Amino acid sequence: MKNIKFMYSKIMLLTGLLFVITMSCERDISDQVEFAHLSKTGEIFTDSPIGLGSDFYFPYTGSKATAWSVDDNEGYESAASMRFDVPNANDPTGNYAGAIFRVDGSGRDLTEFDALTFWAKATQGVAIGEIGFGQDFGLNKYQVSENNISLSTNWQKYVIPIPDASKLFDERGMFWYSAGTQNTGGNGYTFWIDELKFEKLGTIGEPRPAILNGEDVVQDVFAGISLDLTGLTQTFNLGSGLNKTLNVAPSYFDFSSSEPSIAFVNEFGNVGVSSGSAVITASLAGVEADGSLTINAVGQFELAPAPTIDPSDVISVFSDTYDNVPVDYFNGYWEPYQTTLGGEIIINGQNVIKYTDFNFVGTKLTTPLDISEMTHFSIDILMPVVLPTDIDMLIVLKNENDAETTLQQQRIGGQTYQWSDLTGDINDTESNATFETGGVWKTIQIPIRPTSETGLDKTGVNLIIIERIKSSNVTDLHIDNMYFFKE
Amino acid sequence: MNKINKYKLRIQTLVLMSFLFASFFTISSCDTDETQTVATFTNLEMADEFDVEGAPNSEIWNFDIGTGPNSDGWGNNELQYYTSRSENVTVQNGLLVISAIEEDYNGSSFTSAKILTKGKFSQAYGRFEARIKVPGGSGLWPAFWLLGENVDVDGWPQCGEIDIMEYRRQEPTKVSGSIHGPGYSGLTDPQGQVTKSYDLGNDRYDAGFHVFGIEWSPDYINYYIDDVLYNQITPSDIVVTPADAVYSLNDGVEAVEATAYSPAVEAVEPTDVTGDWVFNKPFYIIINLAVGGNFPGNPDSGEAFPQNMLVDYVRVYKQ
Numbered sequence: 001m002k003n004i005k006f007m008y009s010k011i012m013l014l015t016g017l018l019f020v021i022t023m024s025c026e027r028d029i030s031d032q033v034e035f036a037h038l039s040k041t042g043e044i045f046t047d048s049p050i051g052l053g054s055d056f057y058f059p060y061t062g063s064k065a066t067a068w069s070v071d072d073n074e075g076y077e078s079a080a081s082m083r084f085d086v087p088n089a090n091d092p093t094g095n096y097a098g099a100i101f102r103v104d105g106s107g108r109d110l111t112e113f114d115a116l117t118f119w120a121k122a123t124q125g126v127a128i129g130e131i132g133f134g135q136d137f138g139l140n141k142y143q144v145s146e147n148n149i150s151l152s153t154n155w156q157k158y159v160i161p162i163p164d165a166s167k168l169f170d171e172r173g174m175f176w177y178s179a180g181t182q183n184t185g186g187n188g189y190t191f192w193i194d195e196l197k198f199e200k201l202g203t204i205g206e207p208r209p210a211i212l213n214g215e216d217v218v219q220d221v222f223a224g225i226s227l228d229l230t231g232l233t234q235t236f237n238l239g240s241g242l243n244k245t246l247n248v249a250p251s252y253f254d255f256s257s258s259e260p261s262i263a264f265v266n267e268f269g270n271v272g273v274s275s276g277s278a279v280i281t282a283s284l285a286g287v288e289a290d291g292s293l294t295i296n297a298v299g300q301f302e303l304a305p306a307p308t309i310d311p312s313d314v315i316s317v318f319s320d321t322y323d324n325v326p327v328d329y330f331n332g333y334w335e336p337y338q339t340t341l342g343g344e345i346i347i348n349g350q351n352v353i354k355y356t357d358f359n360f361v362g363t364k365l366t367t368p369l370d371i372s373e374m375t376h377f378s379i380d381i382l383m384p385v386v387l388p389t390d391i392d393m394l395i396v397l398k399n400e401n402d403a404e405t406t407l408q409q410q411r412i413g414g415q416t417y418q419w420s421d422l423t424g425d426i427n428d429t430e431s432n433a434t435f436e437t438g439g440v441w442k443t444i445q446i447p448i449r450p451t452s453e454t455g456l457d458k459t460g461v462n463l464i465i466i467e468r469i470k471s472s473n474v475t476d477l478h479i480d481n482m483y484f485f486k487e
Numbered sequence: 488m489n490k491i492n493k494y495k496l497r498i499q500t501l502v503l504m505s506f507l508f509a510s511f512f513t514i515s516s517c518d519t520d521e522t523q524t525v526a527t528f529t530n531l532e533m534a535d536e537f538d539v540e541g542a543p544n545s546e547i548w549n550f551d552i553g554t555g556p557n558s559d560g561w562g563n564n565e566l567q568y569y570t571s572r573s574e575n576v577t578v579q580n581g582l583l584v585i586s587a588i589e590e591d592y593n594g595s596s597f598t599s600a601k602i603l604t605k606g607k608f609s610q611a612y613g614r615f616e617a618r619i620k621v622p623g624g625s626g627l628w629p630a631f632w633l634l635g636e637n638v639d640v641d642g643w644p645q646c647g648e649i650d651i652m653e654y655r656r657q658e659p660t661k662v663s664g665s666i667h668g669p670g671y672s673g674l675t676d677p678q679g680q681v682t683k684s685y686d687l688g689n690d691r692y693d694a695g696f697h698v699f700g701i702e703w704s705p706d707y708i709n710y711y712i713d714d715v716l717y718n719q720i721t722p723s724d725i726v727v728t729p730a731d732a733v734y735s736l737n738d739g740v741e742a743v744e745a746t747a748y749s750p751a752v753e754a755v756e757p758t759d760v761t762g763d764w765v766f767n768k769p770f771y772i773i774i775n776l777a778v779g780g781n782f783p784g785n786p787d788s789g790e791a792f793p794q795n796m797l798v799d800y801v802r803v804y805k806q
Contacts, residue, residue, distance in 0.1 A: 202689035203660050206623040208791065237623070239691065241657040243787075 038109040042198035044101065044174045047080040050197075052174065053104025058137060060178065060335040064094030074192050076119035076155045081194035086179045089186035098178035098336055100135045110168035113198035116144075116160045116175070122151040122191035128179045129336055132160060134249065136173035141267075143173065143249040151191055161204045161244065163234040163252045164285040178336040203239025209284035210235070211253065212291040219293060220385045221273055222301035222439075224348060227476075228341060228356055229255070229269040229293065234284060253282040253289065263295045273297045301347050304380040304441045304480035315369055316483040317464065320350050326366035331355070334362065353479040360467040363482070368399065368460030374484040377446045377464075382478035387438035392472035395446060398463035399456060408454035410446045411469070441480070448484070528614035528702055528804040536800045537583045543576060543602055550576070551601040551775075553593075565628070566779035568595035576600035582797045585776045587627060589792035597792075601775030609636045609769035614804040616700030616711070617774065621654045621662075622794035623693040626786025628777035629654050629796045631699055633770035641736050644672040647765035649708060650682075652699035655783035658684070659691040662699065664710040666720055669734030670727035670761035679728030683710070683718040696799055704806075705767055722764035734761050774798060 043050040048070065059065040064087040071083035086097045116133050132145030146160050162168060175196060181187055213231035221227065232253065235245040250269030257263045257271075263278035265271050271280060273295055280293040306321045307314075316322035318330070330353050331343040340361040342354045355361055371377075377397060391413035398407045413435060435442055451458060464482065468474050535547050550571040555561035567587060569575075575598050576585050587599040621629045630653045635646030648667040665682035667673050673680030702709040710718040739757035743749075776796040779785040786792075 200689075202687075202694075203691050205659060205691045205694050237656065237659060239660050241659055 038106055038170055040109045040112060042110070042113055043196075044198070045082050045194070045196040047075070047078050049101075051103070051108075052101060055104045056101055056174075057099055058102060059094075059097075059099040062094060062335060063096050063098040063178075064091060067094070067097035068099060071192060074194075076121075076192075076194040078194060081192040082196065083190060083192050084177070084179065085190050086181060086188050088188040089181045091188070096178065096180035096336055099176065100137060100173060101175040102136050103172040103174060107170035107172040108168075108174070110162065110171050110198050111165050113165055113168075113200050114162055114204050115199055115201050116162070116197070117157060117199045117201070118193050118196040119155050119157050120149075120151050120191060120193045121153055121155045123153065123189045124184070125150070125152050126189055126191070127151070127183050128177065128191065129182075130178045131158075131176070132246075133175055134168075134171060134173045135176040136171075138172075139251075140173070141249060141251040142167050142171060145176075145247045146244070147247065155194075159201065159204070159238055159244070160246065161234075161236045161238070162198075163207075163209070163246065163248045166285070167252060180336060182337075201239060204236050206235075206237040207285065207287045208235040209233070209248075209253065209282070209287055209289040210291050211280075211282045211289050212293055214290035216292045217294070218296070220296045220298055222299060222385075223273060223275040223297040224301050225297075225354075226270055226272045226345075229265065229271060229280065229282075230357060231291070232269065248284075253284050255280060255282045262297065271295065298385075302382075302439070302441065303348060303350050303352070304382070305443075307378070307481050307483065309378075309483075309485050313487075314483050314485045315371065315374060317363065317365065318351070318353060318480070318482040321481065322483060325369060328364040328366050330361075330363045332362045332364060334360075351480075354477075355479070356476050358468060358475050358477060360465060362466075363464045365462045365464075368401070368462040369484070370459045371397075371448065371461050371484045372458045373486055374448055374458075375486045376448060377484050378443060378481065379446075379479065380441050380443050380481040381435075382441050382480075383435050383438045383474070384476050385439035387435060388472070388474045390470075390472045391435050391474055392468070392470050393474060394465075394467040394469055395444075396463075396465040396467065397448070397456060397461050398465060399458070399460045400463050401460060404457075406451075406455045406457045408449060408456040412444055412446075413472070413474075443481070528806050530805045531802060532610060532613060532805045533608050533803040534800060535583075536581070537578045537798065538581055540578055542571070542573065543578060543583060547604055547607055548602040549605055549607060551603060554595060560780060561777070563777070563780040563782065565777040566595060566626075566785065567597040567599040567777060568592050569601045569775070570598050571600065572598070574598070576602060582799055583774070585629075585774070585796040585798070586793045587622065587776050587778050587795075597778040599776045599778055601773065601777075603773040604771045605634075605636070605773075606771075608803075609771040610803055610805070611767065611769045612703050612705065613806065614700060614702045614802075615651060615772065616698055616803075617651070617801045618696050618698045618799035619652065620696045620797040620799075621692045622776065622796050623656070624786065624790050624792070624794045625656045626779050626783050626790060627654075627656065627794055628780055628783045630773070630775055630777070631798075632773050634773060635765060636769045636771055643667075644674075645669050645734050645736060645760055645765065647768075647770070649701060649703070649766065649770060651701050651710070653782065654692055656693070657783065658686075659693060660687045661685065662692055662712065664699075664701070664718060666708065666766065668725070668765045669763060670731050671725055672728075672731055675728050675730040675732075677728060677730065679726065679731050681720050681724050681726075685710075685712050685715070685717040687712075696797070703766065706764075708766065725762055725764065727762040731761075733759065735759050772801065772803075774801070 041051050067085050069083050070080055072080050075081040084097055089095050127148040127150050130145045130147055131149050134142040134144050210233045211229055232248055233245050234248045235243055237243050251267050255265035257278050257280050259278035262276035263271050263273050265280055275297050277296045282289040311322050314322050316324045339357045339359045340355050341357045345352055345354050393413050394409050394411055396407050396409040551569050554568055585600045589597055592598045617631050631651045633649040638646035644667050650665040652662050654662045661684040663682050663684035665680045667680045671679035698713050700711040707719055707721045709716055735757035737757055740755040742754035743752040745751035
């Protein structure tokens with residue numbers, strides 16, 4: 001027995017030596033190699049970024065790209081932390097701070113954790129707009145965020161629970177944040193985050209998922225349309241005894257339909273509807289979600305009437321009737337304040353723009369338009385069958401270039417049909433066209449006013465913005481036939 | 488102000504208790520047979536394994552019904568009306584299920600259940616244990632506790648109370664074990680009960696079953712959660728709270744001189760039990776799930792109901 005043991009240890013030693021020598025001669029493993037087992041590392045930042053690779057910080061468009069740094073003079077029980085300098089609202093290089101931290105390389109296996117945790121403090125008491133994980137600038141399939149995280153001037157620990165860790169077996173979106181100055185009067189500030197990591201706390205319980213913010217919603221829609229489920233949240237009770245509610249991506253949920261042939265929900269929470277009635281419910285990690293959507297699909301979607309103005313008198317932005325000028329996008333998804341989702345869709349073979357979660361949205365023209373000859377801007381708007389109780393919107397025609405921004409804005413939907421003067425004040429001088437009925441297309445023709453009244457430089461209009469104002473509760477609308485014309 | 492005072496005292500108590508606990512372990516690690524008694528009670532005296540479906544075994548359990556003798560939520564402003572209906576208390580799948588339900592019932596907005604062995608089983612000393620999963624949700628107060636069987640004669644707190652497990656969702660990783668008695672009732676400010684909580688650390692009580700137990704001898708009560716001994720209370724831990732009332736077991740008798748028609752009556756002093764260790768007589772078992780009340784506060788609006796307290800077994804051993 002003794003001999004055998006001795007032999008084995010000798011063999012082991014030899015093999016070990018051989019292995020070491022062989023490895024040291026081997027070239028680095030190719031980037032092409034796919035590992036069967038992904039990293040189970042939870043740490044993202046301790047005293048320095050952990051295992052993120054070299055290219056992991058991706059700021060949002062319009063944010064201050066240099067907002068993030070490693071601070072070697074501050075730290076939670078350590079010498080270093082992540083520092084975020086949120087710029088002043090008037091900072092020309094970006095008026096907010098926001099970015100994703102994405103692993104440069106293979107994703108991580110986070111299935112054994114139950115929360116993202118970190119310590120944080122700020123130069124003043126302030127609420128950070130959004131903090132979360134799961135955003136990768138890809139499908140953002142397992143995105144999670146907490147809104148308005150309140151930081152104080154002392155280090156405190158924060159916990160963002162994972163809605164269902166079994167989904168995070170290959171996740172690159174480690175962390176993301178978006179911080180503005182809307183609560184600080186436009187004044188910048190600094191906050192620090194340290195010991196950022198995924199952890200298994202074991203103290204998170206009582207999951208209470210919800211769709212449609214837990215409401216049982218009944219919605220009459222047109223057959224043939226599709227719509228997105230909103231208000232998707234997961235609420236947990238933390239070890240502190242306090243509840244925490246997170247915004248979670250649709251792919252965490254399992255959706256079900258009482259009549260899949262009538263209303264079918266995909267993994268992104270998009271409901272495709274044919275004719276009839278169905279009830280949509282959901283569960284998350286086996287827990288039934290509060291809230292439901294009862295869909296009554298009644299009749300076919302009515303397309304906007306085709307415009308009849310002579311094409312020679314028209315510069316068209318979006319219409320199946322006319323040739324359209326090139327457009328960069330019908331929804332810029334402007335961070336961080338825009339909530340509007342949607343854009344171009346095709347219904348019964350016709351191009352239509354559909355917006356949901358609407359607050360404001362912009363159409364960007366590829367080439368600035370000279371509309372000096374034009375007398376009106378025409379737009380067709382379809383409000384939902386159940387008309388919002390407070391319709392109040394601005395339509396803004398903008399000439400935005402490096403030198404200056406000029407605009408004409410027009411208030412619609414209220415009792416008066418208004419336009420703004422040079423100082424941006426709204427004058428009510430025009431009579432209005434109101435939305436009397438939901439589910440019916442309304443053509444709104446906005447007179448283009450003299451530059452002397454509005455300041456708009458008509459030689460280079462490149463942005464059309466639609467904005468919900470005041471207490472308006474417009475959330476969903478369809479748009480068609482956007483064009484300038486001359487009488 | 489009151490709250491701050493209470494909090495401070497609790498902290499002090501806890502610090503004191505943890506100190507005792509620490510010294511206990513230090514000593515026991517060198518010497519287990521002299522300084523401390525680590526009890527091992529193995530002779531099963533009574534057990535309900537909750538194996539028979541339906542109502543709880545009537546040979547062991549009674550019910551308390553209603554909102555308390557003074558209709559004040561059992562002295563704690565609790566919100567529930569206790570019933571013996573199967574909706575509120577039943578044995579299913581080998582478990583006792585006590586359900587707190589949100590419903591209008593006899594003027595209360597919640598119903599639940601409280602079962603007790605009063606008049607059917609009581610015992611002095613031994614190991615009392617139950618395997619329990621507490622409910623999730625705010626504003627609930629599940630408890631497994633004992634009361635001195637002389638409560639109807641001598642009243643509370645003279646009878647003594649041993650709380651083996653009390654839980655509230657404000658602290659989902661903690662339960663507390665306490666004793667209440669004359670001079671340390673817990674109703675005064677500062678509070679006087681002897682108490683300690685045990686923190687699971689990386690787990691929460693509403694996530695699974697745990698065994699809550701005491702091992703009780705004439706001169707100590709050991710508190711266990713699962714296999715962890717987390718506290719030992721002895722008569723020397725009792726501190727009479729100055730604000731607490733003076734408690735006696737009787738009113739005493741005044742001396743009366745003899746007359747032509749009646750003999751003299753000798754004076755009898757009231758038996759002062761303030762600060763006494765009153766855990767030297769049989770106690771009976773209570774298991775209940777309260778809703779709201781002074782300890783957990785009221786449920787959050789929109790809280791999910793019903794919520795269930797599950798009991799796998801109750802076992803009582805003698806030495």
